[in-house]
Amino acid sequence: MTVTILGLGLIGGSIALSLKENKFADLVIGVDSNIDHILTALDLRIVDKVMRLSDAIAQADIIILAIPVDMLSTMLPHVLNLISENQVVIDVGSTKKIIIDKIKSHPKRRNFIATHPMAGTEFSGPKAAIPNLFTNKNCVLCDVDDSKPELVEIIENMYTNGLKMKVMYLESTSHDVHTAYISHISHICSFALASTVLAKEENENNIFNLASTGFESTVRLAKSNPETWIPIFRQNQQNIIEVMDEYINTLHSYRNLMLAGDYEVLKKMLWQANQIKYVLS
Amino acid sequence: MTVTILGLGLIGGSIALSLKENKFADLVIGVDSNIDHILTALDLRIVDKVMRLSDAIAQADIIILAIPVDMLSTMLPHVLNLISENQVVIDVGSTKKIIIDKIKSHPKRRNFIATHPMAGTEFSGPKAAIPNLFTNKNCVLCDVDDSKPELVEIIENMYTNGLKMKVMYLESTSHDVHTAYISHISHICSFALASTVLAKEENENNIFNLASTGFESTVRLAKSNPETWIPIFRQNQQNIIEVMDEYINTLHSYRNLMLAGDYEVLKKMLWQANQIKYVLS
Missing domain, CATH: 3.40.50.720 (NAD(P)-binding Rossmann-like Domain)
Structure with a gap:
């Protein structure tokens, strides 16, 4: 062949x-x-x-x-x-x-x-x-x-x-929805986290000395090539924006529960998220 | 000893x-x-x-x-x-x-x-x-x-x-700011991403069959024990909320650039985020 x-x-x-x-x-x-x-x-x-x-x-x-x-x-x-x-x-x-x-x-x-x-x-x-x-x-x-x-x-x-x-x-339509959730949003989360921390680092020296494997794992995908990913984000724009809106809503819920000091409800939400360990081996 | x-x-x-x-x-x-x-x-x-x-x-x-x-x-x-x-x-x-x-x-x-x-x-x-x-x-x-x-x-x-x-x-004050950026927010990103995708999965079967190592790496920290992390989020609440607000702002910028079709500016932002590879080996 x-x-x-x-x-x-x-x-x-x-x-x-x-x-x-x-x-x-x-x-x-x-x-x-x-x-x-x-x-x-x-x-x-x-x-x-x-x-x-x-x-x-x-x-x-x-x-x-x-x-x-x-x-x-x-x-x-x-x-x-x-x-x-x-x-x-x-x-x-x-x-x-x-x-x-x-x-x-x-x-x-x-x-x-x-x-x-x-x-x-x-x-x-x-x-x-x-x-x-x-x-x-x-x-x-x-x-x-x-x-x-x-x-x-x-x-x-x-x-x-x-x-x-x-x-x-x-x-194919279903593929594009699923990859938005399972792959594309992961890249966006990582790029955005790297951006946020790099912006902070301009004012705080040596912040990365504290980076442990947890941070490295979460920002790993931000090392990916933007020339590859921008066209993907463009072609799957509608699905990705939908996932981003849901993700931002979840973050807002977490933030507002923290601000209100309602850690019991937040803990319930984290335990739900924690179920991911039974889905991914 | x-x-x-x-x-x-x-x-x-x-x-x-x-x-x-x-x-x-x-x-x-x-x-x-x-x-x-x-x-x-x-x-x-x-x-x-x-x-x-x-x-x-x-x-x-x-x-x-x-x-x-x-x-x-x-x-x-x-x-x-x-x-x-x-x-x-x-x-x-x-x-x-x-x-x-x-x-x-x-x-x-x-x-x-x-x-x-x-x-x-x-x-x-x-x-x-x-x-x-x-x-x-x-x-x-x-x-x-x-x-x-x-x-x-x-x-x-x-x-x-x-x-x-x-x-x-x-x-100690500086420690708590740095760990909010370099550790605590990573856990929140992961928990929130796992929540978002698990919620979607209720309506879409087999979404996790598509999960690759990228997704696994980004949600890994969501497998962490909420009993450990809720007290950390509570004790470092003020710093974490500040980082979350910056992170949510970054996500909003990405989202709005995508919606406006302004992928050139988004690409510049991703290249900035991509610099993380020179900071983390």
Whole structure:
């Protein structure tokens, strides 16, 4: 199986490493507009070779678009124009509805499968690529009834055997709501917390000497690349604003209970929140 | 050196393990009002023996109070009443000003040192106690000029050699502001995020199937024990409300920029927040 990966960052690079390690891909071809990424991916043997987009597509059984979701909107129709009937194109982006709407009338719509492997780190670029990033994690496939069943089967096989993931299925609208709650808001919480504490630090020296692992864990996602996340926030704006409003309301409740000294009610709310430990192992 | 530890939970238990492992303490005596904690601490050999409070104090060179900060306010004056001139008492709580004010006129004030080893996990109880919890972390000593220098030296030695920590010094008021920013608000963010997502989950099945490591990292602290954290929030209420207001303001700015579609300004704010990666390694 020959796999072409467009975008050799954290996600594209990690997919390349695992597909080769698990012997799903015989050949992985890389495409990237960033010359540093190209050279690093070759140096680190993340891909077997690099090519121009049109040549790389011509040779591929599977074409994986691992680029920021705003570029994806432009690039996906272009890539679909270049493929033949037996080739399959997938994206791995964090938003789904806008991408799917973008190509819903494309003659090659059924050669495209919208996927979202739910894994990542706060790092970016090909140097951040690691094997086993995806192992035992979940991968969502969206609106698969609109894709050719034999191509869906190939991609299910790729995620299951090539990346060792558990495949699940969601309607794209539902995917975007769920990721707003389970992923996008986490990034916003972290960015906002980092902002707040960094602003304070301008007036208070050495505040970070006190940082323990709790703080580090809560702001970890603020180290993520804004160039990746701004397009995600833009594409999933409506869902994210809804979650933010609920989150801000919860914070207001906590704040007002503290101000009123009503710690018994606040304690009940914290015990409810604490139930998260039974949901996440 | 004989050390008595009052409170055999995550913090007290972990201190006990490290002080013995690093051969700082020849004998560690445990005191706890919870019979389960007593039996578990003995089973796991976290302490050498358990005793009544008065007997355990009588034998100790160092007495460590590792109990929730609300109990500390009651217990600390009582413990100071029981000690002799050469004994030293420390607390390890997450708030400092209220505790210090509570005993500022006590005849044994100078036998007390307010300390805060900046380490923990989201787990609680003696089973959560681990060696090396404190290794290479920071420990804050507050208002040390109000304690006897020879006793401060013993405690510096305990933290440096017995727990392998880096000791730093802060005025208690400043400590409480810093911990609001660097620790307490992180817990509130996590509890509020867990609340928000759990509330959504009541209407949306299987939302947690999509949870990746990013979400887990951001809500980790919501697994912490509310019985520990409610007294901390209460004692540091004023500072925490101030940080919460700044945090909520930041979230409002993000939200309103998203609603206005002003992603260029939002991107600049995220890049500022992203600087946290240069502050935290």
